[in-house]
Amino acid sequence: MVSRPRRSVYVPQEIEPKWQKIWADRGVMKAADESPKPKFYNLVMYPYPSGNLTVGHARNYVMGDLLARMKRMQGFEVLHPFGWDAFGLPAENAAMKSGGVHPAKWTHDNIAKGKRELKLMGILYDWDREVTSSEPDYYRWTQWLFLLMYERGLAYRAMAPVNWCPVDKTVLANEQVINGRCWRHPDVEVEKRDLEQWFLKITDYAQRLLDDLELLDKWPHKVRVMQTNWIGRSMGAEVDFPVDGMPDEKIRIYTTRPDTLFGATFMVLAPEHPLVEKVTTEERRARVREYVEKARKETEIERLSTEREKTGVATGGLAINPLNGEKIPIWVADYVLVTYGTGAIMAVPAHDERDFEFAVRYDLPIREVIAPPTGPQGVLREAYVAPGTMVNSGQFDGLESAKGFEKISDWLEAKGVGKRSVKYRLRDWLISRQRYWGAPIPIVYCPNDGIVPVPHDQLPVVLPPEYRPLAENPAWYETTCPKCDGPARRETDTMDTFIDSSWYFLRYASPHDDHEPFDPELANHWMPVDQYTGGVEHAILHLLYSRFFTKVLYDAGLVEVTEPFMRLFNQGMVKRFGQVMSKSAGNGVSIDELAGAQGADAGRIYEMFIGPPEEDVEWNEAGLNGVVKFLQRVWRLVLEPETVVAEGGSSAKVDAEVLRRRVAQTIGKVTEHYDELRFNTAVAFLMELANTMQDYLQAGGARDREWDYSVRVLLKLLNPLAPHACEEMWERLGEKGMLADAGWPEFDSALAAEPMIVLVVQVAGKLRDRLDVNAGLSEQEAVKAAFSSPKVHAALDGREPSKVIYVPDRLINLVP
């Protein structure tokens, strides 16, 4: 390997450690709370410290780093913090293996590894603000916030059928159950168990969580739709149906279609409905009990399958339709869910697909009460669920269904037998976890005083040092009651780790505060997060919970924002062999491998250039070499332009004017594309600039002030992508450290301006005229300018133009 002596060579391994040390020493990414500059809170979702980070993680954090560096150069005071979502099961699983280490040690080791790798990629954070959710000085405040929820009536304990993962041996939130299976174990079906557990009343915030999605216009449309569906608002009515022969009993049903009330031909209760026993007649009792038992035993998967046939049994009881006094049979069927609405429905087979299917199977009557525009069908072959005209509905006949909805609701309310009602699909958030490695729920159970919250001055409730289930650790859970000092028992469940991550973005504002979870003044200074970057897998879980927490804190007067994240970006995942890259899948490419091969800068650019940031990409290193070539080319152009001139040979005609225009356009485009997080195209524009600069030199262009300017622009624009190389080149040019001193290049719009033309055509089918207008005008403005021009005015001669077309100058010849 003999390299030719005529060139200084770009050797990333020699310059990258140097600059990483300089940045650390200078603390270039430290955010000043008191700064005259406008703030920019740039946040990446903090990771679970699971071991070595892969190039998949790096892609995400490089994007964040790019933005942080760019905003910094643009004159913002940037808050770019990092931390670790450190509680959770993998640490425990590691501990449970024979000879396993303590979760705390495992976590700390992984954090150390991760930190080293992030630094290796040249990613800068304000490490002074690092938070680790498993540290007592963090989870103390997680517990504090739980108590706040408790004080505000938002945390409650209830016996409920809960989702139980038999492998992790813990309960799960609804959001953590995917298709009836555990989110961590896609092969494991979740079981239903009745347990007393802690819940957070997120349902109290359902409407606000829905309404405020309107404010999040810089979130991906997809995520907003997903949250809307998850909250699942529906409008309808609750109606009380008296039970025949039981004057004191009423069954309350919920329907979204009160306009179909006359079409109710039977009623269905969920198997778990409290009145099932009562309405069942003696002769039906055995069959009903058997059915209810069977339904209880079924797994969630079996019950929720829409494929299987609906089943049910008649109770023998009758309910009375309050609207027309009709007696209809009461059935029990497991297609009705006890957890939604009132756990009971009126079945309108003519206008509900599920009821239709059930009615056909059990030969129950089907009565048409909503007619399609073509008129009543008489016999229905399938449920007609669209709006229509009411028929067979007594005094309401002839009304459109929307109108009927209102009239019947009015009638129900006037008679006191029903009322309008809004329901949500969203359920309260079950936060108890029967696990060691989490924040203990700060509650004490006292035989005298019942549920007693741990007083604030006794926080944190610290985990015992030995790794062992808390419920099997009497030395830990036996305590005294804070109220009566008598013997009492601690809550031995810990909190869902999603609680930890529902407020970490606030802790970054004052990470060392030991009086409160966060300093409200500082939090209000930095919040809201201006840019939040992370995976779409959190579209519901983390993002919904964080929004909920923020609203609670707003109501408590602790923050001034009602939404935590203004702009959200979901980056795509990096796959390899078709699977998401991960340590457990065994297909990970480590940061060491990437940075070691061609340097961190090449790795950073390549991560951005491999595909659109929001798309999943398949990892391959075929294109990495092209990026290295690009960096080497820039190195030569900047530091040894004379060697480029010497080689000559380009046929491209690039003169000073072309170069100037290219430089100006690149500033505009790259700025715009960085801002829109379109990093792959930003790289392409920079490559074009380098190519143009090379052509310029090879065409004999002078290395004058114009040239120097283009060199500086190239270095500044490229700096966020390849900071080590750019800083090194900048220094070798004799300039001061770029990150410290260099602002973002100014965009000279005059240079990039493209002359525009307004064409007025087809007055009386003939006349054409053209008019130059300034660039930068919108089409409307340009057309307006055309009409006020004397030239066009004269040409029109009082006639109306039949058409005005707006075209860019370069395309004028294409318009007929």
Next chain:
RNA sequence: GUCGGCGUGGCGGAAUGGCAGACGCGCCAGCCUUAGGAGCUGGUGCCCGAAAGGGCGUGGAGGUUCAAAUCCUCUCGCCGACACCA
């Protein structure tokens, strides 16, 4: 089933309704080299053609427009989310 998204060269992918295929990979040819897994130059959507040139082209079929990958309708295919929520 419902909702959302996406279909562009050999590949990754570019295109405020305005010259489709930027940029890069790969490939071909040449230069320079003792050498090339380095560097440089040129070429590279498909078809016909030696070339000039011509024809066809953004899953498919229609439509709007001076102009459509882009907007509208229908259709096919792929991906994702939700999925008996009354």
